[in-house]
Amino acid sequence: MIVGYTTGVFDLFHIGHLNVLRRAKEQCDYLIVGVSTDELVESYKHKKPVICFAERTAIVEAIRYVDKVVPQTSRDKLAAWEELRFHKMFVGDDWKGSELFNKVEQELKKRGSEVVYFPYTQGTSSTKLTQTLDNINEKAEKKNG
Numbered sequence: 001m002i003v004g005y006t007t008g009v010f011d012l013f014h015i016g017h018l019n020v021l022r023r024a025k026e027q028c029d030y031l032i033v034g035v036s037t038d039e040l041v042e043s044y045k046h047k048k049p050v051i052c053f054a055e056r057t058a059i060v061e062a063i064r065y066v067d068k069v070v071p072q073t074s075r076d077k078l079a080a081w082e083e084l085r086f087h088k089m090f091v092g093d094d095w096k097g098s099e100l101f102n103k104v105e106q107e108l109k110k111r112g113s114e115v116v117y118f119p120y121t122q123g124t125s126s127t128k129l130t131q132t133l134d135n136i137n138e139k140a141e142k143k144n145g
Helices: 015-026 038-045 053-061 077-084 099-110 126-144
Strands: 003-008 030-036 068-072 088-092 114-118
Touching: 003 015, 003 077, 015 030, 015 088, 015 114, 030 038, 030 053, 053 068, 077 099, 088 099, 099 114
Parallel strands: 003 030, 003 088, 030 068, 088 114
Antiparallel strands: none
């Protein structure tokens, strides 16, 4: 049985998130998804997710491609491997060639696991959705203010 693993914030769930989960499940028998905790997101993005951790987890758990959801409390992929022993880790190709993932690839390969990169879904992201919502709120405030 091939165990797959991917992680994300999954804030403002969109087609890019669904594409990653669908593609990941096509390449494994059992897909584990790490959903970043609010505290982890705040520690490196310096902002709070729009949707709280419990609700983001419930959304991801409801996706048919997902077999198990775990909290992601650390960005340490090797520690995740030690705990979950996955065969494939799925990430966006925006990480390919980065110093961080070059190291992760090497270390996972030593453990019999591989990193699989998926193309980034152009045209949509949680950041873009958040920016759009912020713009709408600013216009409404100006109109009402």
